[in-house]
Amino acid sequence: MSEVCSFCGNTDFKAKSVDYIYRRGEKMLIVNRVPCTECTYCGERYYEADVLAKIESDFEAIENGTREAQRRLSVPVEDFSRLVG
Numbered sequence: 001m002s003e004v005c006s007f008c009g010n011t012d013f014k015a016k017s018v019d020y021i022y023r024r025g026e027k028m029l030i031v032n033r034v035p036c037t038e039c040t041y042c043g044e045r046y047y048e049a050d051v052l053a054k055i056e057s058d059f060e061a062i063e064n065g066t067r068e069a070q071r072r073l074s075v076p077v078e079d080f081s082r083l084v085g
């Protein structure tokens with residue numbers, strides 16, 4: 001874990017649990033309650049390598065059908081230039 005934020009130089013962090021969106025092309029996996037450390041100044045989040053590896057292997061398992069996700073969402077997608085109002 002980095003002790004100095006590589007974005008803002010702050011040295012104060014707090015442990016958090018957040019929703020992580022893993023994305024590969026058009027495919028995504030949302031993982032809830034992922035442990036991370038967040039910079040208290042700029043909000044940059046740092047994850048342990050084994051946490052990210054676990055998410056990536058879960059994504060692979062769901063993609064190749066060896067594991068079923070807990071639940072699935074249907075997500076609408078928009079381009080900003082098409083928005084009204």
Ligand SMILES: [Zn+2]
Binds near residue numbers: 005006010041044
């Ligand atoms: Zn920072």
